Amino acid sequence: MAINNSYEYINENSIHEDLLCSICTDPFEDPVSANQCGHVFCRKCITDTFCNTPRCPTCRHDLVLEDFHPVTLRPFLNQLNQLLVKCKSCSQINIQRGNFQDHMANCEKVILLCPAAHLKCDWKGQRHEMQDHVTICSLIKFQPAIDELNTVIKKQSEQIHCLYTILEKISSNHKKVCEESYMGTEVYCDVCTRKLAFGELKHRLHYCPQTDICSNCIKQHFP
């Protein structure tokens, strides 16, 4: 994972205006356009602009973000890919923009993050330093175990969620059955044999299904 994966254009002034985005004024990155008007923008530029005004910034045509599709015109994309850039990390010049990701994969000067950066290792360094770090980074050693644990945890939380849903359903069904079976029945306290008032039946439901106990006895015996 690189953190300064950037380049600058060589002879930016000589780049044809058809290749420039009217929003950021740089050559298009990930160009998109809408069929309705055909104007082309960088995907990021038009997405940001649309947060404020859902219109084509060039012709004011009313559009939605979903109207924009990637430009697939080969000659146009080739022209963008052939633009020459300079690597800001190693200062190598005349790299075709389309090959910049390949350059990044080998650039000796680019600053890389530890492969265990997501486990909070904050090491950064150049490619030739990475080998040394990898041999001493304890977080990398734990990574397979942590990944495995995470998988187990994720699976278990799904199961727990599932069980919880089932339990809720069972308990609501059971409560209904229990309440219905009680309608019109005379119930006596198993401890003092007093007849339970209707309002006390909820105690039975609470302790269900073992015993019927009146509220006085519950207070007395189960404080």
Ligand SMILES: [Zn+2]
């Ligand atoms: Zn742009």
Ligand SMILES: [Zn+2]
């Ligand atoms: Zn337009």
Ligand SMILES: [Zn+2]
């Ligand atoms: Zn480089």
Ligand SMILES: [Zn+2]
């Ligand atoms: Zn590390």
Ligand SMILES: [Zn+2]
């Ligand atoms: Zn019950």
Ligand SMILES: [Zn+2]
């Ligand atoms: Zn009682």
